[in-house]
Amino acid sequence: MTKKIGCALGVGALIVALLLASLLSPRVEFMVGGALVNLGYRLQDQLIRFDFEHDETITPEQIWTELERHNELAAGVRGLFPRTTRHPVAAILACMDARIDTSELMGDTRRYYYVVRTAGSVLSPAEQEMLELAVLNGVKIILLTTHTDCAAEAAAADPEMREKFPALIALMDERERRVEEFMARPTIRDAIAAGKLQVKHARIDTRTDRLVVEPAHEDAH
Numbered sequence: 358m359t360k361k362i363g364c365a366l367g368v369g370a371l372i373v374a375l376l377l378a379s380l381l382s383p384r385v386e387f388m389v390g391g392a393l394v395n396l397g398y399r400l401q402d403q404l405i406r407f408d409f410e411h412d413e414t415i416t417p418e419q420i421w422t423e424l425e426r427h428n429e430l431a432a433g434v435r436g437l438f439p440r441t442t443r444h445p446v447a448a449i450l451a452c453m454d455a456r457i458d459t460s461e462l463m464g465d466t467r468r469y470y471y472v473v474r475t476a477g478s479v480l481s482p483a484e485q486e487m488l489e490l491a492v493l494n495g496v497k498i499i500l501l502t503t504h505t506d507c508a509a510e511a512a513a514a515d516p517e518m519r520e521k522f523p524a525l526i527a528l529m530d531e532r533e534r535r536v537e538e539f540m541a542r543p544t545i546r547d548a549i550a551a552g553k554l555q556v557k558h559a560r561i562d563t564r565t566d567r568l569v570v571e572p573a574h575e576d577a578h
């Protein structure tokens with residue numbers, strides 16, 4: 358028996374064992390699902406000899422062709438195995454940084470979260486209104502995040518970059534004020550006062566996905 362077959366059998370046995378364990382409880386089933394998702398991540402993570410090979414000669418056309426092909430494949434799978442529609446109970450604001458994956462962050466693929474992605478995690482008025490709409494639709498937790506090693510934060514701290522990207526920097530400079538503005542919105546303030554909503558603030562450790570919860574801003578308004 359080759360090493361490769363042995364390894365495949367080992368993984369197969371592990372999967373069967375996990376699936377049997379999943380019969381025990383919803384919690385175990387959830388964790389087994391997470392383990393299998395992570396197995397998928399691990400399988401794809403190291404794969405560099407496929408599509409977006411980071412060769413400097415790759416062209417935009419080639420990248421677009423791969424994107425379309427991926428979507429076709431993914432949509433085909435989704436057509437065969439439709440997902441359950443869920444009512445989101447939480448909303449997350451996160452920076453657009455590619456290293457942050459909200460499913461990984463929460464260890465949950467069930468789509469219980471509205472996700473707002475913006476440059477530098479800035480809550481512009483339109484995003485504030487979207488979150489307010491989410492609260493009116495039943496969201497009870499809003500998690501406002503920033504993250505370590507943020508390119509937008511680094512740009513805001515660099516005089517040369519500040520000159521080069523004035524619109525982004527203007528947004529970053531008002532990030533805190535926008536949060537205070539959001540907290541002072543009557544719908545948000547009233548929902549918090551009625552105990553129907555909590556707004557949490559956290560900094561994501563970009564390397565580990567760990568959330569470091571920061572003190573509440575409820576008194577900011």
Ligand SMILES: [Zn+2]
Nearest residue numbers: 452454507508
């Ligand atoms: Zn960022």
